[in-house]
Amino acid sequence: MAEILLRAEDLEVYYATRAGVVKAVDRVRFEMGRGETLGLVGESGCGKSTLGFSILRLVPPPGKIVGGDIIFAGENLLEKDEEEMRKIRGSRISMIFQDPMTCLDPLERIGDHIVETITTHDQGIKRAEAWKRAEEMLDRLGIDPSRLEDYPHQLSGGMRQRVMIALALILNSELVIADEPTTSLDVIVEAQILDLLKQLKEDYELTLMLITHNMGIVAELADRVAVMYAAKMVEVAEALPLYEKPMHPYTQGLLRSIPNISLTEQVLATMPGSPPDLIRPPSGCRFHPRCPYVKDECKEIEPPMREVEREHLVACHLY
């Protein structure tokens, strides 16, 4: 693997709610190499979005990062103060959200928003020059540059998402975190955005963290995949080995339960039960109540993450 750009160790992010403490991310460790696309997958509530937010220290209250380290390009992000983080957000690390409408100011023209982003991080630049850069970026992303004059509501969903991507790339971010970037889009627009991201990956040598529950788009984009379940990382591997030889029973169950349009015949496997309560998660391995291979050991001891095959890590007592 190339140079490690991002590394998280023993990350713990908790939400203090009325019902109890929700351990959204519970001692998670992973790393990302420069230039690679990591697919962070799992179902809703597994902690993947929280993980993404915590890298930028944007976990909304009552959530808090309570432990661990996040090392980005050699620096520990958790030791920085708010001012330093603000300089990093948007410029060195940027984020693409699921719903562009909530991120784009409805009262601000697209052009102004992009220009503002540029000038905030680059005090010296002239407005006209920043506007030009914005035009170039839109053109690259397949949008008519004159659209800079429009307001968000005048653009379609797909275009808004492309504006989000523009914002993420305009300052040549080293790391882009995309949280469910295509979930709210129609199928064809989704494919368009995926094609665009594939192209940008090459052009910009992007390091991209793709957070999603959609195993289909991960297969199209990701170099490596990390699977999360109930606030824990259960399997990490390169894309092909993960899809063809999933090791963790959860990953196996998940992949077998997704309709695959390219298969002529398919029988969907089902997984009994449902994702657990994160306030009082099951003891030992969190997946044990639903696991077809459960042993006594699984109910008591939490399996550590082990490299079972080359570059293929699993947290499971089967190995």
Added chain:
Amino acid sequence: MSEKLVEVHDLFKWFPVQKSFLETLLARKLDYIRAVDGIDFEVRRGEVFGLAGESGSGKTTTGRLILRLIEPTRGGIFFDGRNVLTVNGEEMRRLRQRMQLIFQDPYASLNPRMKIGTAIGHGLEIHGIAKGQRERDLVIQMMERVGLTPAATLYEKYPHQLSGGQRQRAVIARALILHPDLIVADEPIAMADVSVRALILHLMMELKEEFDLTYLFITHDLATAKYICDRIAIMYLGKIVESGPLREVYSHPQHPYTEALLSAVPVPNPRARREHIIPKGEIPSPINPPSGCRFHPRCPYAMEICSKDEPRFAGTKDGHLVACHLRR
């Protein structure tokens, strides 16, 4: 009992666009959202008929029209040979018992102030089938059948106390307990967790066999449609562009839009990275659809005639119908 459970002829639904007072004064004519703009199809008894499309295609509106939850602007809807639009009052209520709806958002479709058990059994009371203890027994039985266990405990719970999967099962139970002929399922798994979706699909298939059901399956997810549907109709901007046996349509798509749609579906297999056929532009507004064939501004094969004449919906073979000038 006819073989054709549902027949739709020349169905239209136009929604008037809400305008401000000033706009109404200044405008010369009213604008309409042409949600469903002239469609014909039939659903055969015992099959799973898919209605697929992206946003603005009109598939959800069609589902509601068939159940007569909204009135059509024009056209005919027949259920088991009866004209649904001429039935009223008590008769309509009895007809409702035979066609039920499973909603996309189970949480929103359950009354937050009603216990699950009461909600599931309410249909029985409405139609005078059962009440009191007998109603409760039937509800418990159905809850167990759909996997809402322990039934006696869950009976007393409120929607916010159940998980997403449980809520969807409750919605299914509520629809099924009336032993309808037809179930219109509007994106029934779209909001469920990925690991729960297969469970719900399996449940729906089992129940179909057991209760002799016919499904109208409305979805945007072509992969799921492939798994569950026998026949399918692809909708675009209020019109059906292609329909036929699912395997046939998927393996030999005749309409350029269907082709593009199928190529765009992500496949959970890194080896199968395919070329996406992306039509240019975006889905236009349903208020002012393009002239002639609606898809012509985006179609890679557009000819002159496409912008002038609307292509007729006609068959190639085996009930595989398409509306495209290319296939004349």
Added chain:
Amino acid sequence: MERAEKVGIFGRFLAATKWYGAEGYMTMVGGLIVFAIITISLLSAFYPGMAPYNPEKSVGTPFSSPSAQHLMGTDNLGRDIFSRIIYGAKVVMTVALLSFAFSAAVGIPVGLLSGFLGGKIDRVLSLIMDSIYAFPGLILAIAMAAMLGPGVINMSVAIAVVYIPTYFRMVRGQVLSVKEELYVEAARSLGAKATTILRLYVFPNVIPSVVVIFSVNIADAILTEAGLSFLGLGIDPSLPDWGYDLSRGKAYLPGGYWWIITFPGMMIALVALGFSMLGEGLNEILNPRLVER
């Protein structure tokens, strides 16, 4: 409501006070105040001997300051203020609760029908209600009270009229939004009649929002009642009434006799506050905010 559900709400009430932190304590404190006042009112109605002195008779030296004998002092006629406060509670609570009952009894059903039926009926009713609503509350109450004359019932009606539009608007607004909810569509798809839908699907989902108005309504009614009595438009002046005492106490303030005006004023504020807090807390319980994921 079935018994199980009653326990449920009470259980949630307790749970709310324990788990919901600040709102819980607020509900509890508000609830205690309200409970205390209602108890006092009821007791003073049924056990006249509860107060230390007869509130209408001169029982001590006029203008004596608060002491062991007269906990809140005496007024200009030598009447024990503490006893007057206790008896006054009855009147205040009666008027407040009666006016609430009248407003709700008219405002809620009319709002329900108007919102549910829509069309011309809705427009006519809304017009009427908006007209009433346009009047400043106190002015309207004064006008009604002057028209109807003195007396507890009349005062309650006068105040009630002011709040009918509030209930109407709130209920109508809620009905309009609930009507569009998916579960109402589900009920229709089941084949439910309009009356059934109104009764089982719309009404139960609209009522929680009424709870919010209820507390503000009562608090405000108390203040309006005090205002009416202050102006002499309320009940028989010889009967103990906080608002009336407040008005007379005003004149003696410059003389340094602060207790005559302070205690009635304090009680009015306290009870109004108590109801407000109770209402806030109840609202939190009945419309709980989503638990964060």
